Amino acid sequence: MNNYNSPNSDDYTLPPESAEINGIPLKHSGPGIASFVIGLVGFLGHLVTFVLMSLVLNNSIELLGSSISREELAIHPAxxxxxxxxxxCLVFNLIGLILGIIGLALQNRKKVFAVIGTILSGLLILFFTVLVLGGIYLT
Known part of the structure; x- marks a missing residue:
């Protein structure tokens, strides 16, 4: 018998969530979890790299004087x-995006981590692409 009321009744409720199949709880998808972790590592890597680069370049510009040219800045080791x-970090995000898509394609698995990992990695790739294209067109 159905666990939910018919659509014609006034107190229609949705069927129970498909967290179980035949009484067996679904597991999280392995590629989805990997996608989430890799996306998080990529995000933290971008953040740490940006902060450290900003600090080092700011200190270098102060030491060298404000007359530093673009060529000198472009070959600065930092x-x-x-x-x-x-x-x-962009390669990590690309791997995370691919694993997230694989995690979304798996049947009979929870997809929470796959969705979060795919969105996080996709947004970081999109942000990096916009950053590069902005740098190309603004110079």
């Missing part, structure tokens, strides 16, 4: 290492 760290 700028080069920070750019590489941003690219490594």
């Amino acid at each position: 700028f080069v290492l920070g750019s590489l760290a941003f690219l490594v």
